[in-house]
Amino acid sequence: MQIFNLNMQLKIYFTILLNLILLVACSDPNNQSDVISEPSNYFQTTGYAQGTTYNVIYKDEKKRDLSKTVDSILKAFDQELSIYVDSSTISIVNKLPKDSSLQLMNKPLFEACFRLAKTVYNKTNHSFNPAIYPLVKYWGFLNFEQGDTLHLQSEIDSLLHIIDFSDSAIFILPGDNYNIIYKKQTASFDFNAIAQGYSVDVIANYLDKLGIQHYMIEVGGELITKGVNSKGATWKIGIDKPIENSKPGEEEFQIIAGLSNHALATSGNYRKFYEKDGIKYSHTIDPTTGKPVQHQLLSTTVITKNCALADAYATAFMVMGTEKTKTFIQDNPDLQLSVYLISSDSTGNWTTWQTEDFGNFIVE
Numbered sequence: 001m002q003i004f005n006l007n008m009q010l011k012i013y014f015t016i017l018l019n020l021i022l023l024v025a026c027s028d029p030n031n032q033s034d035v036i037s038e039p040s041n042y043f044q045t046t047g048y049a050q051g052t053t054y055n056v057i058y059k060d061e062k063k064r065d066l067s068k069t070v071d072s073i074l075k076a077f078d079q080e081l082s083i084y085v086d087s088s089t090i091s092i093v094n095k096l097p098k099d100s101s102l103q104l105m106n107k108p109l110f111e112a113c114f115r116l117a118k119t120v121y122n123k124t125n126h127s128f129n130p131a132i133y134p135l136v137k138y139w140g141f142l143n144f145e146q147g148d149t150l151h152l153q154s155e156i157d158s159l160l161h162i163i164d165f166s167d168s169a170i171f172i173l174p175g176d177n178y179n180i181i182y183k184k185q186t187a188s189f190d191f192n193a194i195a196q197g198y199s200v201d202v203i204a205n206y207l208d209k210l211g212i213q214h215y216m217i218e219v220g221g222e223l224i225t226k227g228v229n230s231k232g233a234t235w236k237i238g239i240d241k242p243i244e245n246s247k248p249g250e251e252e253f254q255i256i257a258g259l260s261n262h263a264l265a266t267s268g269n270y271r272k273f274y275e276k277d278g279i280k281y282s283h284t285i286d287p288t289t290g291k292p293v294q295h296q297l298l299s300t301t302v303i304t305k306n307c308a309l310a311d312a313y314a315t316a317f318m319v320m321g322t323e324k325t326k327t328f329i330q331d332n333p334d335l336q337l338s339v340y341l342i343s344s345d346s347t348g349n350w351t352t353w354q355t356e357d358f359g360n361f362i363v364e
Contacts (some may be wrong), residue, residue: 043060057215074219237257263306295342
């Protein structure tokens with residue numbers, strides 16, 4: 001039996017990927033910026049990737065323009081992990097028939113997300129489940145267009161049989177010069193709930209390799225910080241109030257967290273939902289029932305050292321609900337997760353709960 005060391009394997013993936021990135025960065029004649037820097041030598045690059053926006057702020061005494069390389073990293077994620085790119089690695093895996101395999105050559109992003117997702121899947125008793133993708137499509141959360149779709153229990157039950165992410169359904173084994181993914185069941189996957197966080201971690205590792213000591217990296221609301229901002233203070237991160245249909249930053253913040261050398265991810269049901277026949281359907285699907293969750297948890301914020309794990313656990317907690325999340329955190333202190341929950345009570349008013357150490361991050 002082979003023993004899999006997750007942390008060691010991820011370090012290998014980081015090294016392979018970053019060596020490729022650094023090679024491109026060093027050979028790109030346009031990578032050196034001629035932009036006049038601010039006195040503080042802080043720079044910013046923004047753009048679109050993974051169906052969302054990204055924002056990277058960093059301090060660099062060498063005044064390097066890292067925008068092209070950051071953009072290249074995020075494009076690499078789309079090439080391996082986007083379900084909207086037909087030629088991506090995950091799209092090819094999703095099209096594989098039952099009892100088939102695929103060689104994975106130079107696919108460090110896909111493999112790392114796969115490994116991380118397996119870890120959280122097992123740790124959360126399947127509350128985090130990337131194989132939920134068929135049910136997400138069935139309930140209309142890829143385009144939020146339901147029309148006259150009738151949701152039948154028999155159809156939901158049939159889909160519940162194929163949302164298996166266990167080792168009996170899909171797994172990766174090492175080959176001679178590459179790894180091999182084996183797909184034993186008819187299933188399809190979506191790593192979006194961990195890939196954005198992992199892309200933040202990869203960019204952070206790239207900046208660390210360059211010796212950059214102060215940065216804030218944000219992709220689709222998932223972020224990581226290091227050092228201080230241009231004012232010499234910890235990075236200030238606003239946590240949105242869970243107001244229906246609000247845009248990020250549009251309303252007053254629920255709280256403002258001060259972060260340095262930590263990652264943060266927030267997941268919620270107050271933006272991604274639709275209503276039909278007077279019933280509100282949340283985009284969070286419970287993998288045990290095959291239906292949108294019906295509990296009162298509105299928003300979950302997780303702070304930890306790793307953005308991919310913050311991203312995944314925030315998603316898992318939205319499936320669990322408030323009470324199960326509290327129990328999970330109490331039973332797993334080794335994960336070192338700082339958590340802030342916003343729920344709706346029976347009267348529609350908001351209630352909050354936080355781990356004891358989360359108060360250390362609140363500045364307003």
